[in-house]
Amino acid sequence: MSETIIEATAIKKTLGRGAGEVQALRGVDLALRRGELTLLMGPSGSGKTTLLLVLGCMLAPSSGILTVCGTPTSGVDKEGLAKIRRDHIGFVFQSYHLFPTLTAAQNVRLAVDIRGEHGRKAKKEARKALSMVGLEQKADTLPGELSGGEQQRVAIARAFVANPSVILADEPTAALDGNNGRTIMRILADTAHQRERAVLVVTHDPRVIPFADRIVEIEDGLLVGTESGGPERLHFPKTAAFRP
Amino acid sequence: MSLAPTLASRNLFHDRLRFIATLVGIVFSVVLVMIQMGLFLGFGRMVTTMIDHASADLWVLPKGAKCFEDPSLLDAKLRDKVASVDGVASVVPLVIGFSDWRLESGEMTPVFVVGADLRDGSLGPWNVVEGNVRALSQNGAVVVDRSYYDRLGVSKVGSTAEIRGRRVKVVALTDGIRSFTTTPYIFVDLKNARTYTGAFPDRASNLLVRLKPDADRDTVLAAVRAQVGEHEVLTTDEFRSRSRSFWLFGTGAGAALFAGALLGVIVGTVIVAQTLYSSTKDHLSEFATLRAMGSSNGYIYRVIIYQALLNAVIGFVIATAIGAVVVEMTAKSALPIVITPWLIAALFVLTVVMCVASAIGAIVRVVRIDPATVFMR
Structure with missing residues (x-):
C-alpha cells in the first residue's frame, strides 16, 4: 500500500459562534497517499474548502487528529504550521495568486526562496519546474502577460518546485476553458503518478473525473462516498469529461 | 540572492x-x-568664531561671563599678576563692546568693537584681502569686513566714518568675518577700543593667556586661578563650550x-x-x-x-x-x-x-x- 502523506481522523470543525455557529466538518476520516490523485467533490457549502484548509494546516480542527508526513499538527503554533506547509505542502489556488510584479520564473522560485534556498540551484530548479509545465520560454514573462491557463501552469510549477509531499489544489480548472483545463489536470495527474506525490483536487467540475485515482464526495460536512480504482472504473459524465 | x-x-x-x-x-x-x-x-x-581665531591657551574672564560678547569688565592690572605665574608666556588684554558707527550719510548703526594689542598677535583680523593690518596701531584706524559695506557705508580702504563721534578710517578689509548677531565686527587697536567702548584705561574685557611650550596646562591653570581671585579662568575649549551653550541653549x-x-x-x-x-x-x-x-x-x-x-x-x-x-x-x-x-x-x-x-x-x-x-x- 502507498505511503500515507496526510491522515485526517475524526476531524470536526465548527465555524462561527452562537446563533451563527455552523458545523462545517462533522467527523471526517481521510488519507491522502503518495502517487494518488484524489478528487474532493461536493456541492457548494458541503465543507470542501473547510476540509482543504484543515488538511493544508491553515485551519485548526475543533477536534480530531491530523498528521502530515507523520507529524501531528495539534498544538503546533502558527509558525510551526507554516513550516509544515513550507516543507510538505504545495498549493494551487483557483485564482492562481501569482505575484504580478515578479516574472514567471521568480514566482516559481518564491516557493524555494521562502525555504531559504536562494542560490543558483534555486534558479535552476525554478526553470526546470517551468519546463515541466511547458513554459520554459515564458520564464521571464510577467503573469499579466500570460493567459489564464499559463498562469495556472506557473502556479502548479510553484506548487511542486520545492518537492512537497502533497499538492492541494483548489478548483484549479474553474476559470479555464476545456483545453487549458485538460492541460492543467494532465500536469497534476503526472505530478501524482510520475513524481509520486499525493495530489488532492477540490472541485465540482465533473470534467476532471477521468484524471482521478479516487473520488471522495462530501456533503454537509461528512464524507458520503469514495470511489477508487483509476479512471476506467470511476463514474463520470462522458460527454462533459476532459479526455486525458 | x-x-x-x-x-x-x-x-x-x-x-x-x-x-x-x-x-x-x-x-x-x-x-x-x-x-x-x-x-x-x-x-x-x-558664536565661537572669535574664540576660535584667538591665540590663547587660557582666558581670564570677569566672574559669571557667559560668552565672548559679555560686556563685563575686569581690572587690567590682573595682567601683571597672571604674567608672573610660572609657565605663562604672555598675557594680552582684550577689550570688546558695542558702539555706534555713524556713516558719512549721518545714519547710525551699532557695531561690535574688538580691540587687542596686535603686536602680540592674540586676536586680530584674519582673511585680510586688502589693506594693511599693521596700520591698525594708528589713531582712528579700523578693519571691517567687506560683507558689511552697505551697513557701514564704506566701499574701500580709506573710507571714513565715525565711532562714538570720533573719526575712523578703514585701513584694511577682511572677507567672511560675519557676526551671528548681524552687528558688524570692527577690529581696532586696544587703546582705540577703550575709547570707542567707553571702557576705562585700567579695564579689560578678558585677558588672553598664552603658555610656554613646556608648561603643564593644568598646573598653570590652577596657579592663575589662585592669582585672579573671584574672576574665572577657562581653557579655550571650556570658554568655547560655555559661549556655545549660552547662545544655543540659554537663548532658546x-x-x-x-x-x-x-x-x-x-x-x-x-x-x-x-x-x-x-x-x-x-x-x-x-x-x-x-x-x-x-x-x-x-x-x-x-x-x-x-x-x-x-x-x-x-x-x-x-x-x-x-x-x-x-x-x-x-x-x-x-x-x-x-x-x-x-x-x-x-x-x-x-x-x-x-x-x-x-x-x-x-x-x-x-x-x-x-x-x-x-x-x-
Missing part, C-alpha cells in the same frame, strides 16, 4: 505615484532635519532648531508609515499567499523592511543632494548651514531608523493576515 529585496523593490516601484509621495515625504523630512541641524552647527561655529535658539528637526522627524515618520501601511494593505493578498505557501513571518517582515530601507536610501540620497545645494547657497550668508560628515552619517542612521520604525504599522497589519483568505478570493 533572496527574492525578498526583489519583491520589496517591485512592490515599491509598482505604484509610482505612491512611491513619489513617499519620497517627497522622506526628502522633505530629511532636508528639514538637515537644515535645522546644519543651522545648529553653523550657529554653534559662528538651539531649542527652536531642535524643535524644527524633531518636527521633521515626526512628519517624515508619519508620511512613510502611512504610505508603507497603505502599500502593505494593497499587497495583503500577496502576503497572505506567501503565508499560505508556508513563508515565515520573518520573511514577510524582511520584504516590508527592505521596502522601508529602499525608501530610506533613495530618499536620503536625494535629500543629501538638495542639502549640498543649500549648503553651497548659504556659504556666504550671515548664517551658513554647516553639514559635517558626522551629521551626514547621523542623518543616514536617523533616516533608516525613521523608515524602519514606520514599517511597524505595516508589520502589525501583516501579522494578522489569515492565510486561509487566499482560498476565499
Whole structure:
C-alpha cells in the first residue's frame, strides 16, 4: 500500500459562534497517499474548502487528529504550521495568486526562496519546474502577460518546485476553458503518478473525473462516498469529461 | 540572492505615484532635519568664531561671563599678576563692546568693537584681502569686513566714518568675518577700543593667556586661578563650550532648531508609515499567499523592511543632494548651514531608523493576515 502523506481522523470543525455557529466538518476520516490523485467533490457549502484548509494546516480542527508526513499538527503554533506547509505542502489556488510584479520564473522560485534556498540551484530548479509545465520560454514573462491557463501552469510549477509531499489544489480548472483545463489536470495527474506525490483536487467540475485515482464526495460536512480504482472504473459524465 | 529585496523593490516601484509621495515625504523630512541641524552647527561655529581665531591657551574672564560678547569688565592690572605665574608666556588684554558707527550719510548703526594689542598677535583680523593690518596701531584706524559695506557705508580702504563721534578710517578689509548677531565686527587697536567702548584705561574685557611650550596646562591653570581671585579662568575649549551653550541653549535658539528637526522627524515618520501601511494593505493578498505557501513571518517582515530601507536610501540620497545645494547657497550668508560628515552619517542612521520604525504599522497589519483568505478570493 502507498505511503500515507496526510491522515485526517475524526476531524470536526465548527465555524462561527452562537446563533451563527455552523458545523462545517462533522467527523471526517481521510488519507491522502503518495502517487494518488484524489478528487474532493461536493456541492457548494458541503465543507470542501473547510476540509482543504484543515488538511493544508491553515485551519485548526475543533477536534480530531491530523498528521502530515507523520507529524501531528495539534498544538503546533502558527509558525510551526507554516513550516509544515513550507516543507510538505504545495498549493494551487483557483485564482492562481501569482505575484504580478515578479516574472514567471521568480514566482516559481518564491516557493524555494521562502525555504531559504536562494542560490543558483534555486534558479535552476525554478526553470526546470517551468519546463515541466511547458513554459520554459515564458520564464521571464510577467503573469499579466500570460493567459489564464499559463498562469495556472506557473502556479502548479510553484506548487511542486520545492518537492512537497502533497499538492492541494483548489478548483484549479474553474476559470479555464476545456483545453487549458485538460492541460492543467494532465500536469497534476503526472505530478501524482510520475513524481509520486499525493495530489488532492477540490472541485465540482465533473470534467476532471477521468484524471482521478479516487473520488471522495462530501456533503454537509461528512464524507458520503469514495470511489477508487483509476479512471476506467470511476463514474463520470462522458460527454462533459476532459479526455486525458 | 533572496527574492525578498526583489519583491520589496517591485512592490515599491509598482505604484509610482505612491512611491513619489513617499519620497517627497522622506526628502522633505530629511532636508528639514538637515537644515535645522546644519543651522545648529553653523550657529554653534559662528558664536565661537572669535574664540576660535584667538591665540590663547587660557582666558581670564570677569566672574559669571557667559560668552565672548559679555560686556563685563575686569581690572587690567590682573595682567601683571597672571604674567608672573610660572609657565605663562604672555598675557594680552582684550577689550570688546558695542558702539555706534555713524556713516558719512549721518545714519547710525551699532557695531561690535574688538580691540587687542596686535603686536602680540592674540586676536586680530584674519582673511585680510586688502589693506594693511599693521596700520591698525594708528589713531582712528579700523578693519571691517567687506560683507558689511552697505551697513557701514564704506566701499574701500580709506573710507571714513565715525565711532562714538570720533573719526575712523578703514585701513584694511577682511572677507567672511560675519557676526551671528548681524552687528558688524570692527577690529581696532586696544587703546582705540577703550575709547570707542567707553571702557576705562585700567579695564579689560578678558585677558588672553598664552603658555610656554613646556608648561603643564593644568598646573598653570590652577596657579592663575589662585592669582585672579573671584574672576574665572577657562581653557579655550571650556570658554568655547560655555559661549556655545549660552547662545544655543540659554537663548532658546538651539531649542527652536531642535524643535524644527524633531518636527521633521515626526512628519517624515508619519508620511512613510502611512504610505508603507497603505502599500502593505494593497499587497495583503500577496502576503497572505506567501503565508499560505508556508513563508515565515520573518520573511514577510524582511520584504516590508527592505521596502522601508529602499525608501530610506533613495530618499536620503536625494535629500543629501538638495542639502549640498543649500549648503553651497548659504556659504556666504550671515548664517551658513554647516553639514559635517558626522551629521551626514547621523542623518543616514536617523533616516533608516525613521523608515524602519514606520514599517511597524505595516508589520502589525501583516501579522494578522489569515492565510486561509487566499482560498476565499
